[in-house]
Amino acid sequence: MNSMSGSPLLFEGADWTYETLQRINDACEAIAHGELGLKTYPNQIEIITTEQMLDAYSSVGMPLFYGHWSFGKSFAHHEAGYRKGLRGLAYEIVINSNPCISYIMEENSATMQTLVIAHAAFGHNHFFKNNYLFKQWTQAESIVGYLDFAKSFIADCEERYGHVAVERVLDAAHALQSHGVHRYPRKRKPDLASEQRRERDRREHQEQMFNDLWRTVPEKEKNKPGNLSDDRRKALLELPQENILYFVEKTAPRLAPWQREIIRIVRLIAQYFYPQGQTKLMNEGCATYCHYQIMGKLYETGQITEGSYLEFLGSHTNVVMQPEYDDKRFGGINPYALGFAMMQDIERIVTKPEDEDREWFPDIAGRGDPAAVLADVWANYRDESFVSQFLSPALMRRWKLFHVQDGGDPKKDLKVAAIHDERGYRGLRRALSRHYDVAWQDPDIQVVDVDLAGDRRLMLQHNVLNGVLMSERETREVLQHLADLWGYDVHLKEVDAAAGKVVKEHSASARANFLQGG
Amino acid sequence: MHIVDRRLNGSGKSLANRQRFLRRAKTLVRQAVRNSSKDRSIKDLDQGGEVSIPVDGVREPRLRRSSKGGVREGLFPGNKRFVEGDTIPRDPSGGGGRGNEGAEDGSGEDDFRFVLSREEYLDLFFDDLELPDLAKKKLATAESQSLSRAGYSTAGSPANMSLTRTMRNSLSRRIALKRPKGEDVRALEAEVEALAESGLDPGRLDALRAELAHLVERTRRVSFVDPIDIRYRRFNPVPKPVAQAVMFCLMDTSASMTEHMKDLAKRFFSLLYIFLKRRYKNVDIVFIRHTHEAREVDEDTFFSSPETGGTVVSSALDEMIRVVEARYPPGDWNIYTAQASDGDNSSGDTERTATTLRDGVLPLCQYFAYLEVGRENETPHMGFVQRQTELWRTYEAVAKSGADFAMCKVRHRAEIYPVFRKLFERKEKGAAGGATARGASA
Incomplete structure (x- = not known):
């Protein structure tokens, strides 16, 4: 740990420079790695303005994201609140990536920057790197690269197929986002880094393998639908399936390849955020505990002044x-x-x-x-x-x-x-x-059946818990989106296992040419 | 650790998303802007500001459980008096009642409120509107000329000398004429010196000396920068289209005009002012009020102080022509006129008003809008042929004769903006032109 000549103080007063940040980081690192035994990704600290913080808010905190009106809406919402003074901004945003990116605001005082670095760059960082859920579900190495791919892919689609067509797919996919995650690990780990390559390969493979003659070859008798047993058919479709977006992406009969890819993008990003929803309490607990320890040590060793420590305690107790x-x-x-x-x-x-x-x-x-x-x-x-x-x-x-x-x-x-x-x-x-x-907490909704040979209606089931039904208006709207993606009718049954009966049913029909039309 | 300073990246990263949002909610936002314009005071009209739109149009539905019904649980901190088995009476507003699952439902909120910038606000406000004959065809003289860059010239003021271009010419000339390079000359000088010192090979020394003399001579002849190389940045004077407009507000201030009518007129004038302000750099306003005689006044007097007298409309038109002649040559100014009146005119003045308007005023103007203000409680008349006012009939005749002229009737504050839109709405290209009468009963 290097310190100012003679004095152990990291800084005095509220002002800071890059050197100050570097010193603060080094001092925090010494405590975090040495005494607390944290294991972190390398840190990247980015200094941003208030305006940029609002920008980052509206793209779910990520440094880059594809375009969609809902992010504009959330920007407008946050901005209105902020301008009126109804709410302050977060001191920092931290991203589960390698290197771990922390955004800090330029108007924070030196004490606040210390707190933020201890909290985000060491506390959250350690949690991201070591918690099993994050290890299992996210690839910190490749998320930024994948977002870059997603952004340019969707911009590309907008150019090729029009804003409206892309927006409709995204709207529908966003509506189903909460049911677009795998809750249990599957055989193969999804690998974000290779997604872009695989998308290209899939398309090339299809183009190469296309031969119109295959259409004319008579089908073998045993492959004909209808001969399969019900169980076998469901097994082939991986039913029942709780990842609705996954099922739609793989099975929906009428989607174009680019539409499937967009659904896949939304699904994979939802999967990336899935661990964060399950570890909010622990993640914040870990980061708060770490900053409290680090700040305490800095004060004990005389690296920050009493004034700074009081300023810190003020923020800390608020939090x-x-x-x-x-x-x-x-x-x-x-x-x-x-x-x-x-x-x-x-x-x-x-x-x-x-x-x-x-x-x-x-x-x-x-x-x-x-x-x-x-x-x-x-x-x-x-x-x-x-x-x-x-x-x-x-x-x-x-x-x-x-x-x-x-x-x-x-x-x-x-x-x-x-x-x-x-x-x-x-x-x-x-x-x-x-x-x-x-x-x-999340309603348990699964795709239970679909009759691909018949009227192609998609059957979903909500296993009602404690007699709490779905919110009717929103469910109707989401089902409409699902029906548009699926291309045919969609039917949701709410089944109360305790009572052993269907409590309520919802259904929706696809709008004609809605996803295709401009 | 890396530190990256992103502050210079510029904000507005989400501008594209904001535009997407506005585009999606355009109908709703436009409606909200129009509604809010009704309640705003005139001075605030051209500020941006908060609008609210129904949340239904921009909802993002999710699969969620309903916030009502069923068995629910809640866990709360800060127990002070309860023991296991206690019951708590239901209280819809109490904190201890409902579970917290439905808290984020958002169903309690009907409106989505956000802030529009001034530009966004006015864009939506004036969406689809167009000024007739936006720019004067005739371009003004010297005062409104601007300079624009146009290549290089061989003559000019030293301040305009283009160094890069000059040095480029100089370099190519030196290469073309084979001007000896400085280092070559210096190398030769060193060699000559060394040879002279050593005293060996006098024949070669002479040859080198001759070559050196030749090089020096050549260097002197082919100068480093020659006047021939020098270039100046050239500027062309370009005439600018007139970017100024004057707006004439004419109003009848005789006793028959009530405060309500004046308020209507004021609103109309302010709208026109904001609208012109968006199109022109300078907008002047001239206020002319009239009873049986007309006077140019300032804004306060125009709207506030009452006057008594008869009503002679042609006096106002005469006054306007006088002001135009004195201060606003039609060649340099885009002239817009808005007249507000309750429709009274002394019967003897009809003929004169029509003539002055047709021959004197209309040829000067880009656009002339006549707004007839009525009493708020006046019932809409059924067969309006009988009830038309003196002035309306006079102007209608002029409009029918094919002048660029618009007229409308307004009775209530809420009608102002629709009428304004009607007067200025974008005309179909290739339609009968602006010549048709746009007047109609509001």
């Missing part, structure tokens, strides 16, 4: 504030607050356990090496499993958590199912863990 349920500001559980509290709690259990902790966490209580325990936690859990493993009774008591149930009968009162007492801990923990379980 980890959790309003109580009857507070006007309450808007659900703050992932920064809960994540940070849990990380600190784990540190406490590892270093200064009580008897209760020994009983609840025999594996880690009193092990004395918080860095190693946390590194293991960050690498091998997602929000749902993290909460169900590590939410301690002590923390539940401190937060005074309670669990309310709504039985679904509008005439009956709500019931308090569990509170922070001996009888309630496990129930609370289970309920909170379910709150972070995507399988529990």
Whole structure:
């Protein structure tokens, strides 16, 4: 760690220069790698203006993205809010890529830049690199390259087929984005780097193999549809299939190759973001814990002034504030607050356990090496499993958590199912863990059947959970998009397994030549 | 670690997406802009600003569970009084009731609000409108000439000398005439010197000396930069089309004009002003008000102070012709006229008004718009043939005779903008031209 001549201070006052940033980064790195044992991608720090931050907001934080009106809409929305002073901007945006790109704003003070670097460039960076979900589902090396390909491919399509045609495919694909991810790893890892090459190869292969004569060759008897058993047919179509976009891309009868490619792009990007939705709590917890540790160490070793440390604490406490349920500001559980509290709690259990902790966490209580325990936690859990493993009774008591149930009968009162007492801990923990379980939160909708030989109607099924049905208007609109992609009728049944019956049905028909028409 | 400074990359990366968004929501946004223009005061009309459009037109649907019905759970921090098994009465506004799954539903919000820039606002505001005869055909004289670059010349002022072009000529001339290079001459000098010092081979020394003398002589003759090389940047004077317009606002201020009517007229004038402002660099406004006699006044007087007297419209037209002659030569100015009146005119003046308008005013103007303002509570008349005002009949006759002239009636504030659009809407090319009467009952 190099420091200013004689004085260990990294900076004084609010101003900063590139040298200051470099010094801050080096100092943070020494603590992060040395004392906290973080393993990170190399960092790239990009300095941007407010305007550019708004720009980045509107392309889901990515440095480049394909064009679509919905990003313009979100820009207009954020801008209106920002100009009116209704909301501030994030201090930073960090991208899961290699090198790990962090955007920091030019108007941040030197203290804030230190905080941001500690938080994003080391905390988030470590999480991206080590968490199993990110390792499994995303390729940090190639995401920027793939986005570049996606952007130019879609711009190319717009030029060739017109804005309207491309926009319609994108609208439809975006509507189904939440159901365009594989939730379980498949045999082959998708490889973003080779996507572009494979797209070209597929097209070339088709062009080379095209021979009109094949059309005239009589089909073999046994390949004729109808002879297949129902199960075999479904198996060939990979049914039931919960990745609706994947199914449409592979099976929809009437899509042009470029339309399939656009669906694929939307699908792969949704897949890239899928881990982030499942690890919000842990990711923010990890980053917040890291910046808190690093800032504390910097202050202890006299590398930042008391004033800076107070400025930092001000921001930090704002971020980890959790309003109580009857507070006007309450808007659900703050992932920064809960994540940070849990990380600190784990540190406490590892270093200064009580008897209760020994009983609840025999594996880690009193092990004395918080860095190693946390590194293991960050690498091998997602929000749902993290909460169900590590939410301690002590923390539940401190937060005074309670669990309310709504039985679904509008005439009956709500019931308090569990509170922070001996009888309630496990129930609370289970309920909170379910709150972070995507399988529990996202409606379970699957493609169950399609009659490719008959009227080609696509059959979907929603497995109703707890009697909560789909939002009717939105579902109608999404189904309309799906029908347009599919080209034929689409039918969604909402099945309540508990009651064992179909509760509600929705259907939509494709609009004639909608995707083709200009 | 890398540090990359992106600040110079420029913002506006999402401009293309913003345009996509505006294009998609164009009908809605245009409607919103028109609605908002009704409620704005005149001065704010040409600012950008917040508009709101129904969220339905730009919704992005997702597969979501409904926010109502079914068994739900919620987990909350900060328990103060509950124990297990307590019941909480349902309270739609209370915090402890509903689960938090449906919170992001967005169904509570009906409008999508965002800010349009001034340019975007006015673009949508004046969408499809066009000024008749946008630019004068005749180009003005010396004052409005501008210079534009046009190649190089061999003569000019030293300030305009083009160094690169001059040096390029010089270089090619030196190569063509084989001017000895400086280093060659220096090398030869060194060789001569060395040879002279050593005293060997006097024959070769003489030969080298002769060659050196030749080179030096040649260097002197073929100069480094010759006057012949020098080039100047040349500028051509280019006449500029007239970028200035004057707008005449004529208004009847006799007692029969109520405040409401004046307000209508004011709105119309402001619209026209903003519209002209977008097309011309300089826009002058001349306010002429009249009763039985006309006077040029400033804006405040024009709209506020009341006057009494009869109504002689031709006096205003005369005054306008006088002002044009005094200050706005029609060759240099695009002249637009808007007249507002309740339609009264003294019966003796009819003939004179028609003549002045046809022969005096219309030939000067690019466009003449007549706005007849009515009382707010006036019921729309059925057979309007009977109820037409004196002035309307007079002007209608002029319009029918084929002048470039538009007339309209307005009774309510909300009608101003549609009428304005009607007067200035883009005409089909190849239609009967601007000559047809565009007047109609509002």
